[in-house]
Amino acid sequence: MTVAALDAVEVDYAGRGRALGPFSLDLPAGEITALVGPSGCGKSTALRLLAGLEQPTRGTVRRAPGRGETAVVFQAPTLAPWLTAQANVALPLELAGTPRSEARARAAEALGAVGLPQVLSARPVQLSGGMAMRVSLARALVTEPKLLLLDEPFAALDEITRRALADDVLALWTTAKPAVVFVTHNVEEAVYMASRVVVMTRGPGRIGGDVRVDAPLPRPPGFRVTPAFREHVETVSGALAQGMAA
């Protein structure tokens, strides 16, 4: 079953020309797809199309999820500084009309699930970068989305934190198995996170490669040093290099 799909979409921006396409992508339910590509290839534009936040200039976007069933995690935690962590996480529910007490209770649960049961009343400014990103993740998961879109969510974090978060995202994914799109420019991260890595060419982005990663998700310990992992990283890197030259 397809959760969302881009069908030969093209996006032109006034003054900048074409940013994306023609580009097609099908997102089956329960699958994690990574989008890798050089800066300016239109990864984030593709993500916004999938989220329904933007319309393509040409082509069609098909989306199954209804209101509140799509969640986005941005590069920055994007938390409201005037709200506590709990209120930030409860926000999507409250916007959808969930009663305040129920929304707060589910927010507390979601914060527990991302490993932060102790920060309910903390403000974003009091959190570390990694913790703030986890709160952002909790906010995305609290609505139990069918489609989870992650736009370079770990880009601003240190290596240890991003590895820990990568494993946590995969662990969280196993409970409800939403379709996930993970945008990154880090090839190893893409191979680690996704069962399918879609490589984009330099902007305006088109498909430069489509690599399946056949290994169990979440990843077993030591997956990064297995020959299979290295092989996939090389394949994706090769496609990426070709796409940048094209």
Added chain:
Amino acid sequence: MNAALRVIAPVVLIGLLLLAWEAACAALRTPAYILPPPSAVAASLAADAPTLLRSAWNTLAMALAALAVASLLAQALALAVGLSPILERAVRPLAVVLQVTPVVAIAPLVVIWAGIDHPQRAIVALAAVVAFFPIFSGAVTGLKSADPDLERLFDLYGATRPQRLMRLRLPAAVPFLLEGHKVAAGLAVIGAVVAEFVAGSGGAQGLAWRILEAGNRLQTAKMFAALAVLGVLGALLHAVLNVLERWGIRWWRGR
């Protein structure tokens, strides 16, 4: 630099300047109506303390009333403008014209409208005109200052217009509103003093009138005493507003 030294330094400088002033007056034998020595100013300050304090309170009360009026009008208009971009286009030039017109130039008109018997009303109105712009400008900027990704999040979850305003744009504007009110309060005091000068009437009994009155009688020491009170009033107000702004920010951001 330790804390004690930081407090003492400005006090020492002021003390030295006053000493030099006193010594210069004694050495040059300047007439007291041109430049009285600080000791004479201090004596006048002590003798007229009740009148000066009452006048300072009148000036402060008028400035605060003006601030309240300006705050209400500026925020209401900013909200209206925030909801309608076309209204913003319409209002902007007028607001700018209002801001760049010197308050002394419109004061005579306002004094006429307020009626010769009600100089306080004219003073409050003029000080409010001066205090209006920083609050309006801060509010308009603040309402647009929300993180664009947070705006996208509100799109994503299908937020209604009122939800977006109450839960995103208004709270995001708080730091800008605090800053706007801080600047506006200082301007309101200046506006109240300038307006009282222009009104040129004793009806409002503010500090400007004390200065005018003493000047007309060549009581120069009393002019300085009123100026000193005005300076202290301004500095105290500034300090209080700084503290309020810091508290406000801490409440808003949690640190």
